[in-house]
Amino acid sequence: xxxxxxxxxxxxxxxxxxVVMAASGFAVHFAGGKAFxxxxxxxxxxxxxxVILHIVNHAKMMKQMMKSAKNS
Ligand code: HEM
Numbered sequence: 001x002x003x004x005x006x007x008x009x010x011x012x013x014x015x016x017x018x019v020v021m022a023a024s025g026f027a028v029h030f031a032g033g034k035a036f037x038x039x040x041x042x043x044x045x046x047x048x049x050x051v052i053l054h055i056v057n058h059a060k061m062m063k064q065m066m067k068s069a070k071n072s
Contacts, residue, residue: 010054017047
């Protein structure tokens with residue numbers, strides 16, 4: 001079920017983790033090093049987990065959208 005507080009937490013984390021993931025990806029490419037590679041891989045996995053949680057939290061809304069698209 002949709003939870004506004006949970007949505008705010010997940011979405012805020014998505015923004016922060018996206019910035020870390022993108023920055024560390026370019027850092028791996030241009031600077032290299034184990035620390036950037038670990039940061040990038042970990043933030044990449046965390047980002048995917050957060051996207052799944054985001055979709056789960058909006059499941060009801062998505063089901064309703066599918067239903068209304070089907071009936072239109
Ligand atoms: C905004 C999204 C992302 C950007 C801009 C990005 C960018 C990059 C860049 C530029 C590299 C370096 C490639 C090279 O020149 O060697 C890289 C490597 C890599 N990326 Fe990403 N990436 C993103 C998302 C992800 C995600 C979601 C994952 C995994 C869940 C991931 C996993 C990896 C791994 C494992 C490497 C290799 C690191 C190493 O050399 O040890 N990336 N990424």
